Amino acid sequence: EIAPESPVSVFHIEKKPKDNAGFYLMQRNRSIIPPNRGIKQHPTGVDNSLESVVAVVSGVLDSFNRKEFKEYVTKHGGRVVNAISNSVTHVVNDHGELGSSKLEVCALRKIPIVSEDVILKMVSDSSATDLK
Numbered sequence: 559e560i561a562p563e564s565p566v567s568v569f570h571i572e573k574k575p576k577d578n579a580g581f582y583l584m585q586r587n588r589s590i591i592p593p594n595r596g597i598k599q600h601p602t603g604v605d606n607s608l609e610s611v612v613a614v615v616s617g618v619l620d621s622f623n624r625k626e627f628k629e630y631v632t633k634h635g636g637r638v639v640n641a642i643s644n645s646v647t648h649v650v651n652d653h654g655e656l657g658s659s660k661l662e663v664c665a666l667r668k669i670p671i672v673s674e675d676v677i678l679k680m681v682s683d684s685s686a687t688d689l690k
C-alpha cells in the first residue's frame with residue numbers, strides 16, 4: 559500500500575526585485591581600457607609624498623590599471639584600499655561611472671572624487687618641494 563501523502567504547506571515568500579544596476583555598471587567600466595596607459599608620464603617623487611593618502615579606485619583610470627596604480631601609490635608611501643571607510647582620503651576615477659551608493663557615501667563623508675592627475679601632482683609637487 560502506498561502511504562497517503564502528507565499535507566505540504568506552501569509559503570509564498572515575496573522577493574525584493576534584485577537591482578543589477580551595480581553589476582552592469584561594473585561590467586561597462588571593466589570594458590574600458592585606460593586610454594593613456596604607457597603614454598602619460600608618471601613623476602617619481604620622494605618615498606613619503608603620498609603618506610597621507612588612502613585611496614579607493616573606482617571606475618577606470620587614465621593611464622594606470624588598478625595594480626599599477628596601487629604599486630605607484632604604495633611606492634610613494636600611500637595606501638590603496640578596496641572599500642570606502644573612515645580612513646579613505648580620496649576616491650580616484652577618470653573614466654567610467656561611480657555607483658550611486660559610492661557617490662552618496664563620498665558626499666556624506668566629504669571624500670573628494672579626484673582624477674589620477676591629482677595624485678600625480680601630489681607626487682610631482684613633493685619632489686619640487688624637496689629641491690628647494
